[in-house]
Amino acid sequence: MAVDEFRTFDLGDFPLLSGQVLHDAKLAYQTYGTLSATRDNVIVLPTFYTGTNTRNEGFFGPGRAIDPSRHFIVSPNLFGNGRSSSPSNTPSPQDGPRFPLVQMWDNIAAQHRLIQDHLGIEKIALVAGWSMAGCQSYQWAAQYPDMVQAILPFCASAKTSTHNFVFLEGVKAALCADQNWNGGNYDSPPEAGLKAFGRVYAGWAFSQTFYRERLYEQLGFRSIEELMQDWEQDHLQGWDANNLLVKLATWQTSDISAGPLYKGDFKLALSAIKARATLMPCTQDLYFPPEDNEIEARHMPNAIFRPYDSPWGHCAANPGNDKGFTEQLDVNIRELLEE
Template sequence: MTQEFQIFELGNFPLLSGEVLKDAKLAYQTYGTLSPARDNVIVLPTFYTGTNSRNEGFFGAGRAIDPARHFIVSPNLFGNGRSSSPSNSPAPQDGPHFPLVQMWDNITAQHRLIHDHLGIEKIALVAGWSMAGCQSYQWAAQYPDMVEAILPFCASAKTSPHNFVFLEGVKAALCADQNWNGGDYDSPPVAGLKAFGRVYAGWAFSQTFYREGLYKQLGFKTIEDLLVDWEVDHVEGWDANNLLAKLATWQAGDISAGPLYNGDFQAALGAIKARAILMACTQDLYFPPADNAIEAQYMPNADFRPYDSPWGHCAANPGNDPGFTAALDNNIRELLQG
């Protein structure tokens, strides 16, 4: 049986903040076969509550991304429980003591895996949903000569102030648990994790989704049933410190952070050479299409393509909106055809 993921040892890994992530580990998985010309590489980073296993819903036989034709590399975000995270790091970087890992750091580590370890010089496409899409922008800005195309969907090149505030809300709900104890909890802060899930559910879907009762298509009879499911998912599926470590990465998201662009966001966007399709959902509550429209103005080869879906941010979740999936595959095919 094939293992779910592999580990690339990074050693003591310097971070953009100046700290060092000790004995860092990057979890990843590959699918398909690298072509003799090494020109069929697709990178699919992971999203906020995702792993490389969850990314398997974005490709398959007959899909735009197909392991029969492509060599797919799916690296896991630091903090997601597979790569180095608060939950699996030894003291003194365990739990709430885990350092801030930024998008720059994630992509630096992924570059070491893909370029140095796997010996790949060119990436045909970097694509992804949500925080994975944010990483696709980062890849194209940080290594502009290596990335030929990107397709971020329901994502942005820089975390907006409103997005930052939304994340402060879910974070506050989690940390209000009396068992939180600054992250040094003896047992999981279950009430906080449940609150986190409930608040998040209000943002993940659109107002239209709830008004039209689309939650019934997911098998829930009532809104309360959906909310309880989101509670259970966060309690059973996630370590609280891991959630907050990735949340900090998300809040700090900015492709211009670091020594290449020194905070000049327009310059960072302008340096992206990759062909790009920016695919927003018009009813996404925290990655609104207006952000992508602004980005496209400064990117030399970007096409802004909003898609209207009442599923909001979760339009991209495999299986939710067949129309979104079809449009995504069509856009991917176009980019891969050049």
């Protein structure tokens, strides 16, 4: 890993929504572009479940709606992703399975300290992101409604649905069934569990149409087995098992109404979002279905519901998969930034 791929902001002993404290917490991030003299060109791109700030670089570039020549982009990494404080890089007694529960509230509170206290930024033009990153955009707008001017969550939701929760229980169970899992106290990676995690996930990440029409061939796979083996290797080589489960717990507890501001009143939290919002689900997403976003938009004062149909399902948003999705995403972003 190149030393310049990310920077680290020291948070010290960081209080969590659960009442626990994450000791000597660190938030990894990277910035791109230059902050304008008026400090009005800030775009925040949080990271998705198996993402890092480096992976986020596929969502912007020269000539794109988000362009480092015009915008100051801040990309903070989720707790648990191996760059920010995570089970894999935190010393005892909070290492491995002893890492505390970190919720969306905690991630955004840490990002707020980075952006306001460390970078000296008072207004954010846009928070956008795919999947868990999109969930963070909702959280930003609800937690700091006077700071965020626009959000564009794509393939995401403001609250993890019960069905989404159950899907995540399935991949978690596949991982933890490995005989080497040992409650997270493994001496070597639980390889069988990580492979199973990847195989199960592959069935959810794409739509039924994707498999029916053999679109995996466009990714260079000659068979479904080749695709699933690729997903096995991605999770086996790229991710620590405890890190995956810490982020999974963050995902499962995602709810913009959790915490002292709204005390579980989800509709109140949605109605408190002042930011202009474009909600962009994929109609064939199996775990962030458009119905959830349609409901959310009814309770958000400045929201547009703009679904996109794609057989790529949740992975329509992955850069390079669906050119049409990428083009529509840029159209939506430009529209929000020009208002």
